[in-house]
Amino acid sequence: MEFEKPLAEWKGQVQEIKLSDKVIIGGEQVFPNYSFDGKCSNKPAVAIEINDVFPENWPENLKEIWNTDTLKSPVERAKKAEKEFGADIIFFDMIGTHQDRENISANQAAENMNAILKAVDTPVIVRPDGNFEKQNKIFAKCCELAERQIIIGSAKEDNYRTITASALAGNHFIIAEAPIDVNIQKQLNILITQMNFPLERIIMDPMTGGLGYGFEYTYSVMERIRLQTFMDDPFMIPPMVCCVGQETWKIKEIKIEDEKYGSKPERGINWETTTAIGLILSGANIVVVRHPESVIKIKNFIDSIYQKSDCLQQGI
């Protein structure tokens, strides 16, 4: 008797989003590596995180590889991330807008953003920090003044209206962030679309923990979200972004002096890379990292699975 490959039938599909001519994400019907069941579609994108202020609490070795002077200038960082480090997307995390930090004003934040938008050709994700009131002011300004289409984050369950309205008016993408929770994620997606915002312009941030720091939980929540997508839940189709670098470079294993943990810089890179790879396997479409070395490793991994499993051919 001839063996017949059992095929799972998936009806749903992740929304394909074109962020720029070069960067298209989503569109898959299956998890990566599951090309025997369906179409894998576009490769995940790797984004690099930059900030509006000097990142004081980064580990020294990470600062070194970026060069301290570069780190002082957001524009130089963005350029370096794109041209030298090969970022597909720039993730502009405006930590300096927080009212307890530099308290950068909304107008200044928008100006900073535009400087980045000018400096690079990649899509740019923009995310302010601060209390809701402060964030809302920045959402409004950035969406209004952005010189090209941006991805703005993050809409949350208890603060999604201003950002949604602003992104609607400015024709931008939105990041919808839920605290590692399938239900809240879905509800948030629904709430945003109820304001007439197209689901096709939402990217979900299911929140991430570093490997060993809640990663497992994120992993299974993302898997849940994606299974729901593939099972044709119409509200769970947006692609997902994961902020990996922020979660991994702060953990103690990367900072402590201990011979048996191996070389410090490598530890960080490995931690960042493995976390990112895990998240890609559970359906991440964008991973945001900090170290250039991680970018190379993650891209190598992506290339390898997308070639070996002839995902792309199958898909076409």
Added chain:
Amino acid sequence: MSKQIIELAIQGYQEQLNNTKAVVQKTENKIPADKKITFPETAYNLPLYFAFTGKKIHSISDAQNLIDEIEKKNSNIISADIDLTETLDLGIDTIILQELQLAVESSAGEQINFIPDNVLRSLGVQLVSGDISGIAVIIGAARDEETAVEIIRTLQEKNILSVLAADYEGKTMFEQLSNQNVEMTLDTYIVHLGNKTESVVLGLNWAIRAALTYGGLEGGQKEKCLKYCSDRIPAFALVLGGVDAKKVATAVGAIAMGFPIICNFEVPEISVKDDHGFEQKLLTFELNSNKLVEKCLEVRNIKVKVTEVPIPVRYSSAFEGERVRKEDVALEFGGKYSKAFEFVEMKNLDEVENGKIEVIGKKINEVEESSALPLGIVVYVAGRKMQKDFEPILEIRFHNFLNQATGIMHIGHRSFVWLRISKEAKKAGFKIKHLGTILQTKFLDEFHSIIDKVEIHIYTELEMINKFMPTAEKLYHERDQRMGAMTDESVDVFYSCTLCQSFAPNHVCIITPERLGLCGAYNWLDGKAAFQISPTGPNQPVEKGEVVNAEIGEWEGVNEFVYKASNNTLERFSAYSLIKYPMTSCGCFECIIAILPGTGGFMIVDRTFLEMTPCGMTFSTLAGVVGGGQQTPGFLGIGLNYIVSKKFVSAEGGLKRLVWMPSYVKERFREKLDKRADELVVPGLVDKIADETICSDLAGLIEFLAEKDHPALKMGELI
């Protein structure tokens, strides 16, 4: 629609037509033929015209053509013999003519207070995000300057943006407010549009741009634009003084956009039924100027967000568990010291005066320190989506709401209430009335989707309480009866709960009148209310559909729902069986049922019981077997109260199969269990059920059952 209004609208339209014509003719020679006709700083040209037709006006000859077109279209309308739709269309034509006129005037260099796109955006974001709770288009002038200030202040307090337009007998609201030195800027939410009646349209063409910008709509989608305005832009027109024909025609245009008109003088009312069958007023009036704004909010169904509870002590969930000790008491109510009760009753919308809080009897300063007063708190609520069934759900929240104030301690519910106000709270200025303030604010805030109005009466006079309490007692009783009498057969919908999917991804609770959620926290009514309050939340209605098997409680509709909601894993679901397609268990169950081979029955263990049970496992070990959202025949997580339901594992014989349970659970439910045993015609059954004081092992249990002749032994093995 009244004949009088139709006649005025037609006349007003005519006047406007002539007006616009005159303006265009007069301007024709003044501006070059190729000069673009548009408003300044907008991408939408003439926004209303663009939204309705998708077309733009390029030149003065386009303007002329548009006038001709409108005139031709309406050339037959001469009599009052037109219906509501035709009148509304005429209103729309009127505002289009007004817009055209102002655009031509603006292009000719006249000063027009058009709201440019960038202002539209900054206001629009605040509007869509809910920071601005509504827009009042104020047409005309108030009776006097003081009243004008009073009205505008009330609107500001409610975060409503006021746009001022048109005069009444030469007076304008703008003037009145300027004379009173009221600051009029975007930041104070006041915008002046102009003194002519035509200037009203500058408010309307702002609203329509919001539809285009935030509704994702395009020019030419007239119906959709109108619907967006009507559904999502909380605007209304407040007409002060009186009207002439032109104002009427303009107002009809506003009505066509879904914006109701409220006058401060008598007018014939117009109303229609909305999608939910509620009466929606389109034109109405309120003669009392103190109640004018409240009336506007009610008519437009605007709910103002109040998150801060305005009381003199701090308020936060962090203070919920705080107690007020005897020596700190300034005043107390209920407990063993006096009579006290709390009560929520639903009334019709027009029977409740929103915001009213009345205290009848002694006040806090009129009694000695550390004394007690009787207390009755009666809360009347009304709302378009309110239902009688939700009364107990609201009532149960008194406890949680009142406790969050520092220095206030609340225990119990209904007629078993005990409430203390601390000396410190009294010193800070806390009055009995503030109990009402708390309830008022919280009910409107947390239940805004079902409650529109709250009125509160607080009694501290024994006489009043004695008068009221019997009614309250009667209604509590009726409510219990109603809920108790509800059966699964008596309803068509159950409610789902998928709250626990965050950790048990395929788990779904189906909550029926006779079976509560397995955590014990959600009954059918809670599910129903939760769905009303948050229609996108985890509690959804589940249509039962055709019966598949009445005995085990299986329905087609429920199966379909569970299949989808469990991410296509559970194909069949039964509500009353422990063996056939039992409900899954997430992990929050109050107790677990487990079959005991050799007894023909099953045991129950609740989560506070830590010792060994006859199945050889403790609660926590059992929980590991049962949880995770799988169907595990023979094991079931349930809410405690399900034990005394008629549908308790009824497919397998229910209570007759129960052979072991912790003694305190037995005692707690003794009365109800006895009653159920009688109904099952097994009197004395409860004493045949073993507990940990009798045995904790299977052999001992079987011996005991045999000795007591427990019915389960003869019913055959469950599996």
